[in-house]
Amino acid sequence: MIPGRKVKEHVLFVVCLIATLLSIAGLIILLLDAFTDGLPWLDLQFINSFPSHHPEKAGIKAALIGSVWIVGLTTLFSFPIGVAAALYLEEYAPKNWFTLFINVNISNLAGVPSIVYGLLGIGLFVESLALGRSILAGALTMTLLILPIVIVASREAIRSVPRAYREGAYALGATRWQVTREIVFPSALPGILTGTILALSRAMGEAAPMIALAALAYINFPPTSPLDRFTVMPIQIYNWVSNPIREFHSLAAAGIIVLLAVLLSMNSVAIYIRYRYQKRVR
Numbered sequence: 001m002i003p004g005r006k007v008k009e010h011v012l013f014v015v016c017l018i019a020t021l022l023s024i025a026g027l028i029i030l031l032l033d034a035f036t037d038g039l040p041w042l043d044l045q046f047i048n049s050f051p052s053h054h055p056e057k058a059g060i061k062a063a064l065i066g067s068v069w070i071v072g073l074t075t076l077f078s079f080p081i082g083v084a085a086a087l088y089l090e091e092y093a094p095k096n097w098f099t100l101f102i103n104v105n106i107s108n109l110a111g112v113p114s115i116v117y118g119l120l121g122i123g124l125f126v127e128s129l130a131l132g133r134s135i136l137a138g139a140l141t142m143t144l145l146i147l148p149i150v151i152v153a154s155r156e157a158i159r160s161v162p163r164a165y166r167e168g169a170y171a172l173g174a175t176r177w178q179v180t181r182e183i184v185f186p187s188a189l190p191g192i193l194t195g196t197i198l199a200l201s202r203a204m205g206e207a208a209p210m211i212a213l214a215a216l217a218y219i220n221f222p223p224t225s226p227l228d229r230f231t232v233m234p235i236q237i238y239n240w241v242s243n244p245i246r247e248f249h250s251l252a253a254a255g256i257i258v259l260l261a262v263l264l265s266m267n268s269v270a271i272y273i274r275y276r277y278q279k280r281v282r
Helices: 002-041 061-092 097-109 114-128 135-159 163-171 176-205 208-212 233-242 246-281
Strands: none
Touching: 002 246, 061 097, 061 135, 061 176, 061 233, 061 246, 097 135, 114 135, 114 208, 135 176, 135 208, 163 176, 176 246, 208 233, 233 246
């Protein structure tokens, strides 16, 4: 039994190692291709210019600003709702069939394909609420997309707070709300922020819901209000890749570099926040 178990462990290790190496190799090839084609086009003119039918004049400014609008509003909507839902489910909700039903559905919603949320956004926000194909409709759609992820990540962070912290506070006469506000939430905050920022990184890179919401439109102006039409970086990159002119493919590679830089910056912020708050809690 023991030798057979060791053989299975070695096989699993080899399979995991091969899968990891293949993933790393694919990522390296993608990055090399993007940087080789995109770096010559990546300059301040590219960052500060709007889309154009002429490759030498085209830029990513409108898509970059649109992405910032989408992520900003999505954060404004998803963070308080997601954290409040997680705190309620972990600290206040009774353990009955209805709570179990909610938990199962939250986990299932986290795995729903993103295009489904795009279609839901069209029916609910664009048509029923008459928001049009605006930034606000896009942000609300992305909120629905990442909200289950924020709730699940926040619940895991809250669940990781040692039970002894709560019991010690109760022993000193604290109420449930005081324990939640002063003990549980600050201790879980690093994990909550990390999960939220990683979920927002997914929202930044999603293209399918934005295509459904007609962010595929040609936008040559910066959005200035939540009700303006918009485009985002994944959609702009898709537009350039679809263009038969070779120079636009290089512009798409430059756009991929900008998108990667933004995503890596967001992930770096998540790591920094987690490290800083962990030190503060300790």
